[in-house]
Amino acid sequence: MKGASQMLPLLEWLRPRAAAMTRLLERFVRVESPSIDKAAMDRFGRIVASEWKRRGAEVTLLRQRERGDHVRAEWNPQRNRGRGQILVLGHMDTVYGLGTLARMPFRLARGRAFGPGTFDMKGGLVIALFAVDALTAKGRIPEKRIVFLWTSDEEIGSGTSRETIEREARRSNTVLVLEPAAGLAGSVKTGRKGVAEIEIVAAGRAAHAGLNPGGGVNAIEEIALQIARVSRWNESRRGITVNAGVIEGGTRTNVIPDKARVLVDVRAERAGDMLALERKFQALRPILRGAKLQIRGGLNRPPMERKNCAALYATARALAKEMGVPLGEAYVGGASDGNFTAALGVPTLDGLGAVGEGAHSPVENIVMRALPERAALLAGLLTTI
Ligand SMILES: [Zn+2]
Secondary structure, X not given: OOOHHHHHHHHHHHHHHHHHHHHHHHHHHOOOOEOOOHHHHHHHHHHHHHHHHHOOOEEEEEOOOOOOOEEEEEXXXXXXXXXXXEEEEEEOOEOOOOOHHHHOOOEEEOOEEEOOOHHHHHHHHHHHHHHHHHHHHOXXXXXXXXXXXXXXXXXXXXXXXXXXXXXXXXXXXXXEEXXXXXXXXXXXXXXXXXXXXXXXXXXOEOEEOOOOHHHOEOHHHHHHHHHXXXXXXXXXXXXXXXXXXXXXXXXXXXXXXXXXXXEEEEEEOOHHHHHHHHHHHHOXXXXXXXXXXXXXXXEEEOOEXXXXXXXXXXXXXXXXXXXXXXXXEEEEOOOOOHHHHHHOOOOEEEOOOOOEEOOOOOOOEEEOOHHHHHHHHHHHHHHHO
């Protein structure tokens, strides 16, 4: 079933519900959910879980010891008959610590909803719930099994959720990620850089800087020389960035320091480049005589390459067009859990969530008017792909 008849009824059902969507968003934002606070995360997770239970989903809490429990909601009102699975992915955690709401309250102004996590990505959680409501109301039941996976630690690297994400992705034909859209035009993300975090640790030899300068090996100097070396690996035309972001070392000015370290953020567009960069880091050797180097860390999220999702994007764009909405695509430097699923070869379309601005900032906000359109687009995708 294709053509204008498919999308418009969904959109027409959702449009009058923009205010209801905003109210649910407010409820979600008022329950703070920093990744690093298990009790707070679990409190929010239970609210998300109950919303899915109300919609007849089979909800499982994936228990975690240190991080918040992840929420898996399988929504298949009429049990699907082995026609595959769609994974809808998102996260419940935010980068904002407990108490942020006091100085950054949820508020509405000029057609926007402001507050911590509105855009990244509680707006996406709301969009998914209303997409399901619209499909239910219109009697449009997807043929595939739909699994919604809401994780608790995306903002801190997905240490406890990655395995589950990959397991569900392997069972899926397609992954749809409800991370924020790119730009106010609401573009979806068809490419993301891969990210590695590398730690270079230098060991030197301590000595008195005045009495015995020749007896020491300066670890800070070694690290500085290494930073100069790896910074030359930046290649903006190829989409490679190498950023020394954190540096530590030394104790007093009159002591030649015997320890120093630097944390380096490495990003690349191509999987091959990422691999080559990791090898180059592993091959680093000391520059100062007597210094020792240790290289730790490595790839966190592999690149999401466009070829993985070109067809999926074309489908989404066609559905949006039926609603009279242009759907652009964007390439972004930031990584998400979509990088994991794309790396497995499962077609992954990211940035299907809220339209807005200011993620991870005091002015984070979403465009309320776009909520029904995004929910309709997701609903359309769930019954088309
Ligand atoms: Zn996010």
